[in-house]
Amino acid sequence: MAFRHHTNSKQSRRWLGWLALLLALGAALAAFGWYQLFREEPQHFDSVEAYYRYGSIGTESEEGLPYWVWRVLPGLFPQHLPGEGEDEGYAALGIVWEEGEPTPVGFSLKTIGFPRIGINCAACHTATYRTAADGERRIVPTGPHQTFDPQAYLRFLGDAAADPDFTADTLLAAIQEETELSWLDRLLYRFLIIPRTRDGLREQAERFAWTEERPRWGPGRIDPFNPVKFHPDLLALDPAEDDTIGNSDIMALWAMDAQEGHALHWDGLNDSLTEVVLSGAIGDGARPDSLPVEALEELAAYLRHQRPPPYPFLDTLDRQMASRGEVLFEETCAGCHGPDGARTGTVIPQAEVGTDRHRLAMWTAEAAERYNAYAEEYPWDFDAFVKTDGYVAKPLTGLWLRAPYLHNGSVPTIEDLLRPTEQRPEVFYRGYDVYHPARLGFIHTGEAAKRYGFRYDTREPGNGNAGHEYGTELPAEDRDALVEYLKTL
Ligand code: HEC
Numbered sequence: 001m002a003f004r005h006h007t008n009s010k011q012s013r014r015w016l017g018w019l020a021l022l023l024a025l026g027a028a029l030a031a032f033g034w035y036q037l038f039r040e041e042p043q044h045f046d047s048v049e050a051y052y053r054y055g056s057i058g059t060e061s062e063e064g065l066p067y068w069v070w071r072v073l074p075g076l077f078p079q080h081l082p083g084e085g086e087d088e089g090y091a092a093l094g095i096v097w098e099e100g101e102p103t104p105v106g107f108s109l110k111t112i113g114f115p116r117i118g119i120n121c122a123a124c125h126t127a128t129y130r131t132a133a134d135g136e137r138r139i140v141p142t143g144p145h146q147t148f149d150p151q152a153y154l155r156f157l158g159d160a161a162a163d164p165d166f167t168a169d170t171l172l173a174a175i176q177e178e179t180e181l182s183w184l185d186r187l188l189y190r191f192l193i194i195p196r197t198r199d200g201l202r203e204q205a206e207r208f209a210w211t212e213e214r215p216r217w218g219p220g221r222i223d224p225f226n227p228v229k230f231h232p233d234l235l236a237l238d239p240a241e242d243d244t245i246g247n248s249d250i251m252a253l254w255a256m257d258a259q260e261g262h263a264l265h266w267d268g269l270n271d272s273l274t275e276v277v278l279s280g281a282i283g284d285g286a287r288p289d290s291l292p293v294e295a296l297e298e299l300a301a302y303l304r305h306q307r308p309p310p311y312p313f314l315d316t317l318d319r320q321m322a323s324r325g326e327v328l329f330e331e332t333c334a335g336c337h338g339p340d341g342a343r344t345g346t347v348i349p350q351a352e353v354g355t356d357r358h359r360l361a362m363w364t365a366e367a368a369e370r371y372n373a374y375a376e377e378y379p380w381d382f383d384a385f386v387k388t389d390g391y392v393a394k395p396l397t398g399l400w401l402r403a404p405y406l407h408n409g410s411v412p413t414i415e416d417l418l419r420p421t422e423q424r425p426e427v428f429y430r431g432y433d434v435y436h437p438a439r440l441g442f443i444h445t446g447e448a449a450k451r452y453g454f455r456y457d458t459r460e461p462g463n464g465n466a467g468h469e470y471g472t473e474l475p476a477e478d479r480d481a482l483v484e485y486l487k488t489l
């Protein structure tokens with residue numbers, strides 16, 4: 001018995017040894033897998049502005065793409081890019097890419113196992129302008145983007161993933177021309193990363209299928225909250241039971257200190273900058289566990305202090321006219337838009353201001369309730385989402401660079417806004433970033449605007465240009481004086 005017992009325990013010790021070895025191998029493999037797929041490398045930036053342009057807001061793990069796959073897509077699938085302009089690659093989608101940078105402005109490169117790319121606030125909240133077609137393109141972080149077409153970007157990614165040529169062979173061959181992947185990386189890309197990316201992009205395209213039946217966003221606009229409302233992991237509302245159109249113009253984020261305590265967003269759906277910043281990141285694809293809460297707090301401080309550039313043709317300003325215009329502004333506009341206006345930063349009922357009602361209807365009481373109940377177990381949490389009945393009268397800081405105007409970007413210039421609805425342009429082109437030297441707005445008619453821009457038809461649902469007829473009864477010379485003053489804001 002003793003003998004047998006002895007053998008048994010020897011045998012089991014041997015088995016235990018094998019098991020330990022196996023476990024160790026398994027653990028090594030798991031650690032290796034984790035390292036290759038999930039280890040996070042911190043990013044470093046010299047300034048908060050550099051972070052704003054290129055830093056991570058936590059979107060890479062959930063909705064990020066493998067950087068090298070992303071890099072080669074436009075070259076492999078040019079047929080899925082919009083093609084009337086002369087810009088190539090991602091520039092055809094109005095994306096701005098500075099010389100020598102690994103990613104465009106508004107795109108962050110972060111290693112989570114392997115290099116991934118995700119969008120950040122600057123993808124939408126960065127303005128560009130040129131003072132002449134052959135002039136230098138100026139990049140203004142925190143301004144509203146004029147040229148980026150987020151919907152076309154989503155469609156491009158979806159169409160590329162649906163293309164039969166989206167295969168490991170084609171992609172790896174193209175990647176190999178850009179960078180040297182190790183044999184191990186090639187295996188991972190072939191069997192894991194590329195198939196998973198293709199499936200993820202196809203799923204994303206399906207999640208946005210509801211956009212196919214609604215009017216196009218076009219450059220400089222998105223439907224900001226329907227994607228959040230309909231996302232199964234976010235507010236989980238059903239697009240089949242909700243035909244709202246939220247198409248809305250990207251807003252400027254400079255001088256947020258002047259909006260302390262104001263209702264934020266076009267309809268004033270939340271008055272806490274912290275909540276708006278965090279929910280902005282979630283809307284872009286960050287999730288509670290990937291949200292860099294502290295970095296986003298710093299970013300909010302940056303938004304408070306950032307200032308817009310001055311109107312670029314100030315040397316042509318008629319100062320006397322502008323000071324006459326200032327008096328008119330005080331009389332007709334300041335109560336709603338002036339720094340001390342009684343109604344500045346408050347919601348003006350839609351029935352009163354009379355502008356397009358679709359964006360307002362898109363945000364519902366149920367959506368507000370669900371967002372307030374989201375992420376309850378986290379220290380930051382949301383509580384300030386509300387449903388309102390109108391649009392906010394904003395301070396007009398940096399007004400010249402916020403064209404086209406109104407919440408849906410339906411009026412191309414300030415001169416047009418100061419005319420009755422019937423006299424405002426019914427159709428124009430938006431997305432061409434050459435500024436008009438006199439009109440307080442971008443060039444929105446003519447060949448170049450047509451070639452580079454998006455045809456904006458004010459008769460489409462959500463695109464209406466009616467309402468806000470303040471100042472439209474001013475005599476022509478007063479209107480000109482007011483426009484002259486508005487150039488200085
Ligand atoms: C895909 C484009 C897009 C991205 C990316 C984006 N935003 Fe926005 N943002 C918008 C649009 C469009 C609006 C206006 C939405 C509305 O109310 O209709 C807006 C509104 C805002 C406002 C309200 C401003 C005001 O004056 O009321 C703030 C603040 C803001 N965004 C911050 C951010 C921050 C911070 C990030 C990054 C974490 C971010 N956004 C990312 C498109 C975007």
Ligand code: HEC
Nearest residue numbers: 332333336348353355391392393402404405406407470471
């Ligand atoms: C009763 C309040 C009220 C008065 C008076 C008023 N506005 Fe407004 N204004 C608003 C509201 C509300 C909005 C947002 C409407 C929307 O986007 O649908 C707005 C939007 C604007 C915008 C668009 C801003 C942007 O970023 O696109 C401009 C420009 C503007 N107003 C200029 C003026 C001028 C100039 C006057 C005076 C002639 C004036 N407003 C008078 C309430 C007012």
